[in-house]
Amino acid sequence: MHTKTTTALATFDDLVHYVRATLCQRDNLDYDLTPFVRTPLKRRDELWGYAFHVEGPRMLRTSAVWSAKDDKILFYNSVGERFHDVHLTESPDLVVHEPAGN
Numbered sequence: 001m002h003t004k005t006t007t008a009l010a011t012f013d014d015l016v017h018y019v020r021a022t023l024c025q026r027d028n029l030d031y032d033l034t035p036f037v038r039t040p041l042k043r044r045d046e047l048w049g050y051a052f053h054v055e056g057p058r059m060l061r062t063s064a065v066w067s068a069k070d071d072k073i074l075f076y077n078s079v080g081e082r083f084h085d086v087h088l089t090e091s092p093d094l095v096v097h098e099p100a101g102n
Contacts (some may be wrong), residue, residue, distance in 0.1 A: 001083070002082060002083055002085070003083070003085070004084070004085045004086075004087070005085075005086050006086070006087045006088075006089055007086060007088065007089070008088065008089045008090035009088055009090065009091055009092065010090050010092065011092050012092040012095075014092070015066065015091065015092055016052070018073075018086075019052045019066070019073060019075075020036050020054065022075060022084065023036075023053070023054040023062045023063070023075065026062055026075070026077070026083065027056055027060060027062060029054060029056050029060075034055065034056060035054065035055045036052070036053075036054050037052065037054075037055070038050050038051070039051045039052075041065070047094055047095070048067065048068060048069055049066045049067045049068050049069075049094070050065070051063060051064070051065050051066075052064045052066070061078050062075070062076065062078055063075070063076050064076065066091075068091060068094040071087060071089075071091050072085065072086065072087055072088065073085070073086040073088065074086075
């Protein structure tokens with residue numbers, strides 16, 4: 001089922017937490033134990049957003065893409081189908097963030 005919501009995420013840490021929690025919750029994965037990856041997305045050397053994914057058992061991989069210009073986060077299940085859209089009424093500044101430990 002494809003759902004849509006609206007929320008405000010003022011900081012990059014808030015956005016990362018929201019994305020990670022949503023991805024883990026989707027497949028009942030443990031937030032603290034599930035590997036989480038974030039990758040800056042660039043077009044012509046210009047940062048435009050981030051891709052995120054969690055890796056679960058049996059090659060399960062769900063992902064999300066934050067498009068800062070569009071103020072949207074798009075969530076995809078492990079077969080590439082979009083399952084959730086989030087419109088951001090407030091979003092963090094778009095800068096390169098160093099990868100976190102997990």
